[in-house]
Amino acid sequence: MLNRERLTRTLIDLIRIDSPTGAEDAIDAHLTRQLAALGADVLHDDYGNLIANLPGASAAAGTPPVLLSAHMDTVEPGRGIKPALDGDTLRSDGTTILGGDCKAGLAIVMEGLAAAIASGLPMRPVQVVFSRAEEGGLNGARNLDFSLLHAAAGIVFDGEGPVSRICVGAPAQNVVQGSITGVAAHAGLEPENGTSALLVAAHVLTRIPLGRIDHETTSNVGVLNGGLKRNIVPESAFIDGEIRSRSQAKLDNYTGEFYRVFDQIGRLFPTASIDVNIRSQYRAYQVPDDHPALAGIAQAVRQIGLHPVFETTGGGSDANVFFEHGIAALPVGIGVRDFHTTRETASISEVLDGARLCQAYVTAS
Ligand SMILES: [Zn+2]
Structure with a gap:
């Protein structure tokens, strides 16, 4: 009992x-x-x-x-x-x-x-x-x-x-991590010689689909950090995010789209390098x-x-x-x-x- x-x-x-x-x-x-x-x-x-x-x-x-x-x-x-x-x-x-x-x-x-x-x-x-x-x-x-x-x-x-x-x-979940390396420079003396890793990251964030993408798919960037000091063009930035979907096909699709965005932005900023790692955390x-x-x-x-x-x-x-x-x-x-x-x-x-x-x-x- x-x-x-x-x-x-x-x-x-x-x-x-x-x-x-x-x-x-x-x-x-x-x-x-x-x-x-x-x-x-x-x-x-x-x-x-x-x-x-x-x-x-x-x-x-x-x-x-x-x-x-x-x-x-x-x-x-x-x-x-x-x-x-x-x-x-x-x-x-x-x-x-x-x-x-x-x-x-x-x-x-x-x-x-x-x-x-x-x-x-x-x-x-x-x-x-x-x-x-x-x-x-x-x-x-x-x-x-x-x-x-x-x-x-x-x-x-x-x-x-x-x-x-x-x-x-x-849903299945994929973890999305991007490490961006730009070029550091003095912000007042020679900003034109720098490449801001944070600006590159910002471009990525405005192009990848975020939030509730459809009834069974979501994505989020939960962490964006980078930079060292106010007067240095930031040399590095890190993006930590995720994509989830109850449809494995959609997850694969959006994962492909994330890769494409990182790639496009990489070509927009040839002096920066982007290292993207998207991996499965668990399956649907x-x-x-x-x-x-x-x-x-x-x-x-x-x-x-x-x-x-x-x-x-x-x-x-x-x-x-x-x-x-x-x-x-x-x-x-x-x-x-x-x-x-x-x-x-x-x-x-x-x-x-x-x-x-x-x-x-x-x-x-
Ligand atoms: Zn629990």
């Missing part, structure tokens, strides 16, 4: 363990102990991702396991978080994030598994993956040792909003409405009395990497809102729904 008080305590305990990206050891140790207490066989890959196997009590031999996943790290400011419960809503004191992303996902998996085991119902074999360094590049998942995973489908507990929200499509996925992995999750959502809602997103998650490796694991909501802000909240009743969903999913025949 799921217990609201115990779930609340589990979530608050997890939130109180600081785990900003790169400092996941303490929360990893806590989760490792708790999973072992549930009877799971817990191991870690070389990167430090946590992988736990539960054999499934009465499942037919040879049934592939289902994957349950969430990530252990949080964004900043995420140290010394003081969670406070206000009715059904958990929030921080306003000076930090709450860390509901993704502690609510971790709590959902822990409580859902505990309830499933306690129910005595036959369970499907389960593989749990709690990744590191999801924030800022899915680095844990990208370095995950997939030879340890045998699941074909599963759930990633890492979406915003209610658990009935199933994310059926997410999109599942059709009749995909079996989606049907399994939707059925569990209905089983707990909710109506499944299929949505697409503009953000990537570990699910993108799972798909790339042939595991159809779809993100669902974890009852958390305003991710990555100090206004972040978690709804205890929705987190409880998440645990019920998890329980229903692993005990479905």
Whole structure:
């Protein structure tokens, strides 16, 4: 049986363990102990991702396991978080994030598994993956040792909003980095002998498509820096940006266009050199409405009395990497809102729904 008080305590305990990206050891140790207490066989890959196997009590031999996943790290400011419960809503004191992303996902998996085991119902074999360094590049998942995973489908507990929200499509992301080298010169004595790297960068920025390009494609330059002093024509500039699309073809297209713009501007400024590097950070996925992995999750959502809602997103998650490796694991909501802000909240009743969903999913025949 799921217990609201115990779930609340589990979530608050997890939130109180600081785990900003790169400092996941303490929360990893806590989760490792708790999973072992549930009877799971817990191991870690070389990167430090946590992988736990539960054999499934009465499942037919040879049934592939289902994957349950969430990530252990949080964004900043995420140290010394003081969670406070206000009715059904958990929030921080306003000076930090709450860390509901993704502690609510971790709590959902822990409580859902505990309830499933306690129910005595036959369970499907389960593989749990709690990744590191999801924030800022899915680095844990990208370095995950997939030879340890045998699941074909599963759930990633890492979406915003209610658990009935199933994310059926997410974009691919390419990282765009450009280093521009111009010619330094004294700004007052001989500006005509200089080539401003910042001016070259500015030309690039005005020609590449930026913002919401179409309904499934976006791009952004988040960083532009360069120059040394007010009186020196800037010799170097650096552009750090991204392109995302749920359509791989469009992403390839816009990537080509970015290259063309850099090339054109390079010819406009023959005394400057531009070094462009565009590389894939993760790939897109999109599942059709009749995909079996989606049907399994939707059925569990209905089983707990909710109506499944299929949505697409503009953000990537570990699910993108799972798909790339042939595991159809779809993100669902974890009852958390305003991710990555100090206004972040978690709804205890929705987190409880998440645990019920998890329980229903692993005990479905
Ligand atoms: Zn997250």
